[in-house]
Amino acid sequence: xxxxxxxxxxxxxxxxxxxxxxxxxxxxxxxxxxxxxxxxxxxxxxxxxxxxxxxxxxxxxxxxxxxxxxxxxxxxxxxxxxxxxxxxxxxxxxxxxxxxxxxxxxxxxxxxxxxxxxxxxxxxxxxxxxxxxxxxxxxxxxxxxxxxxxxxxxxxxxxxxxxx
Amino acid sequence: xxxxxxxxxxxxxxxxxxxxxxxxxxxxxxxxxxxxxxxxxxxxxxxxxxxxxxxxxxxxxxxxxxxxxxxxxxxxxxxxxxxxxxxxxxxxxxxxxxxxxxxxxxxxxxxxxxxxxxxxxxxxxxxxxxxxxxxxxxxxxxxxxxxxxxxxxxxxxxxxxxxxxxxxxxxxxxxxxxxxxxxxxxxxxxxxxxxxxxxxxxxxxxxxxxxxxxxxxxxxxxxxxxxxxxxxxxxxxxxxxxxxxxxxxxxxxxxxxxxxxxxxxxxxxxxxxxxxxxxxxxxxxxxxxxxxxxxxxxxxxxxxxxxxx
Amino acid sequence: xxxxxxxxxxxxxxxxxxxxxxxxxxxxxxxxxxxxxxxxxxxxxxxxxxxxxxxxxxxxxxxxxxxxxxxxxxxxxxxxxxxxxxxxxxxxxxxxxxxxxxx
Amino acid sequence: xxxxxxxxxxxxxxxxxxxxxxxxxxxxxxxxxxxxxxxxxxxxxxxxxxxxxxxxxxxxxxxxxxxxxxxxxxxxxxxxxxxxxxxxxxxxxxxxxxxxxxxxxxxxxxxx
Numbered sequence: 001x002x003x004x005x006x007x008x009x010x011x012x013x014x015x016x017x018x019x020x021x022x023x024x025x026x027x028x029x030x031x032x033x034x035x036x037x038x039x040x041x042x043x044x045x046x047x048x049x050x051x052x053x054x055x056x057x058x059x060x061x062x063x064x065x066x067x068x069x070x071x072x073x074x075x076x077x078x079x080x081x082x083x084x085x086x087x088x089x090x091x092x093x094x095x096x097x098x099x100x101x102x103x104x105x106x107x108x109x110x111x112x113x114x115x116x117x118x119x120x121x122x123x124x125x126x127x128x129x130x131x132x133x134x135x136x137x138x139x140x141x142x143x144x145x146x147x148x149x150x151x152x153x154x155x156x157x158x159x160x161x162x163x164x
Numbered sequence: 165x166x167x168x169x170x171x172x173x174x175x176x177x178x179x180x181x182x183x184x185x186x187x188x189x190x191x192x193x194x195x196x197x198x199x200x201x202x203x204x205x206x207x208x209x210x211x212x213x214x215x216x217x218x219x220x221x222x223x224x225x226x227x228x229x230x231x232x233x234x235x236x237x238x239x240x241x242x243x244x245x246x247x248x249x250x251x252x253x254x255x256x257x258x259x260x261x262x263x264x265x266x267x268x269x270x271x272x273x274x275x276x277x278x279x280x281x282x283x284x285x286x287x288x289x290x291x292x293x294x295x296x297x298x299x300x301x302x303x304x305x306x307x308x309x310x311x312x313x314x315x316x317x318x319x320x321x322x323x324x325x326x327x328x329x330x331x332x333x334x335x336x337x338x339x340x341x342x343x344x345x346x347x348x349x350x351x352x353x354x355x356x357x358x359x360x361x362x363x364x365x366x367x368x369x370x371x372x373x374x375x376x377x378x379x380x381x382x383x384x385x386x387x388x389x390x391x392x393x394x395x396x397x398x399x400x401x402x403x404x405x406x407x408x409x410x411x412x413x414x415x416x417x418x419x420x421x422x423x424x425x426x427x428x429x430x431x432x433x434x435x436x437x438x439x440x441x442x443x444x445x446x447x448x449x450x451x452x453x454x455x456x457x458x459x460x461x462x463x464x465x466x467x468x469x470x471x472x473x
Numbered sequence: 474x475x476x477x478x479x480x481x482x483x484x485x486x487x488x489x490x491x492x493x494x495x496x497x498x499x500x501x502x503x504x505x506x507x508x509x510x511x512x513x514x515x516x517x518x519x520x521x522x523x524x525x526x527x528x529x530x531x532x533x534x535x536x537x538x539x540x541x542x543x544x545x546x547x548x549x550x551x552x553x554x555x556x557x558x559x560x561x562x563x564x565x566x567x568x569x570x571x572x573x574x575x576x
Numbered sequence: 577x578x579x580x581x582x583x584x585x586x587x588x589x590x591x592x593x594x595x596x597x598x599x600x601x602x603x604x605x606x607x608x609x610x611x612x613x614x615x616x617x618x619x620x621x622x623x624x625x626x627x628x629x630x631x632x633x634x635x636x637x638x639x640x641x642x643x644x645x646x647x648x649x650x651x652x653x654x655x656x657x658x659x660x661x662x663x664x665x666x667x668x669x670x671x672x673x674x675x676x677x678x679x680x681x682x683x684x685x686x687x688x
Contacts, residue, residue, distance in 0.1 A: 119530065119548070
């Protein structure tokens with residue numbers, strides 16, 4: 001099982017591995033725009049964002065803006081993944097008017113893992129299982145009332161999830 | 165006194181593909197040296213063990229007492245959950261997965277396979293007591309006519325052969341699915357393995373025990389090195405399962421395999437992990453080992469199919 | 474062939490909880506096979522849940538979603554006995570659909 | 577049960593000869609470069625591995641070293657082929673020693 005490096009230079013890896021707030025600060029300036037995010041406008045699969053090899057670029061492509069940390073998001077992920085191939089990760093939030101939730105694993109070859117569109121009446125409580133190639137932050141981004149919020153947690157991975 | 169395995173000694177995961185020989189060669193030298201050093205550092209001379217007449221009932225009691233004393237906070241029936249009985253963080257991940265367990269598809273496949281008639285119109289059910297439902301806790305058993313241990317996997321293939329069907333691979337998905345379904349119908353029933361009053365049965369039991377404690381492979385590990393001396397310890401990311409109840413949740417869906425595996429698959433991969441060449445699946449040694457391990461877990465409930473990292 | 478989709482949708486007092494497990498390899502394209510060749514990427518890209526003709530939840534997935542993917546969410550406005558339609562499409566344009574009754 | 581400490585709680589024990597054999601295997605072997613030397617070394621290694629097989633205790637690394645020896649020989653690199661064959665023999669002999677030693681030694685680990 002060989003995971004190609006996919007152009008993650010060490011410096012960037014160091015940056016991305018930083019604490020959640022630092023990593024997110026790197027995502028760019030907080031936008032005050034309330035315009036609907038790019039991808040949420042329709043049901044088109046955001047292929048470009050999923051193909052990105054850089055977490056912050058993926059978020060930019062997906063939303064056209066960056067997120068700010070919020071304590072109204074509860075991200076639940078293990079301290080140590082029992083196996084990187086199957087890492088249970090879930091999120092709940094008390095933020096109102098949530099329209100999308102996405103999961104980003106910056107250390108994966110393709111950092112954007114999942115993007116969930118939340119219709120009115122659907123609750124922003126999601127559980128899923130993701131692959132993690134190695135120890136990484138997991139960032140959840142919640143789009144609520146036109147703004148982007150995030151929460152971050154580091155998950156240690158000693159048996160990698162063979163890619164993804 | 166705890167023996168923590170040096171990282172360098174932790175058994176390799178079985179690679180999906182054979183490594184290039186040069187790499188193996190270099191790595192083997194390195195591991196070799198480390199294994200030797202560790203062995204030197206840890207070596208003590210001890211006199212050989214005591215009485216040789218096997219007493220399965222006494223063994224089972226001592227075996228159970230050992231684990232209960234080692235893990236006083238773990239409920240007896242919880243030992244069948246392996247590492248999840250010992251590690252809270254892992255247990256939460258497992259409980260989350262059990263909400264919709266990854267072995268569902270295999271279990272369903274097993275159920276369909278089990279119900280489907282052979283070409284001659286007979287079914288698996290015709291080969292087993294109680295139509296094969298709720299009987300896993302009695303396998304393996306000692307067949308006094310044959311003088312050998314018969315495991316469920318072996319019995320399933322014999323059933324196929326008897327009905328003119330090709331045998332299944334012991335380490336493949338189909339055998340895993342079949343045994344998963346059969347274990348599922350036995351969930352909650354305590355292991356009820358018997359060692360009949362027959363010197364051959366006692367010998368098979370003793371051979372299984374010997375296999376369990378015998379060190380092998382370049383890493384010089386026995387089954388007991390990991391599962392008696394170091395359960396609960398981390399070896400890389402994995403938390404080693406206690407030997408008590410270790411077969412109760414078989415077959416298992418391992419995330420590492422990305423699928424379901426039989427007892428045969430687990431035994432053979434354990435062997436390669438310690439750099440020993442595995443025996444052929446269902447070799448007499450493995451059958452005896454399964455017999456021994458199941459017997460000493462008598463009374464603990466069947467929990468298969470299980471999920472493991 | 475049996476459906477690749479397993480759904481448990483249970484109507485509670487405040488919302489309907491939906492859990493889904495799909496049989497799919499979710500090959501990332503980053504893993505090599507026994508011959509050392511990369512196994513081509515093969516993964517579900519979009520998974521859609523519809524209730525009463527309305528899309529209540531759409532999952533867009535990349536290659537980092539685990540094999541035999543699982544997702545859980547909840548939504549309001551459904552009753553026991555209602556239909557819930559679940560469908561997916563992957564990067565090879567293979568699809569599957571299942572309609573289940575909410576319990 | 578209360579009087580005797582389970583043996584398995586005791587330190588991992590291994591006899592000195594096994595440890596020494598393990599160390600011996602790491603010594604690099606200076607090989608002469610002839611095909612005859614290789615054939616002799618390879619035959620000895622194979623014989624030892626066969627004996628390990630009869631004892632149901634082959635090591636994966638022995639097989640790997642044998643394969644490596646064969647590959648090097650096919651390329652005409654008999655220095656390397658002989659060295660690998662000798663490594664394979666040392667590994668096979670260590671596995672034989674291990675199996676022989678364990679005929680009694682396993683009892684030390686048993687929970688009683």
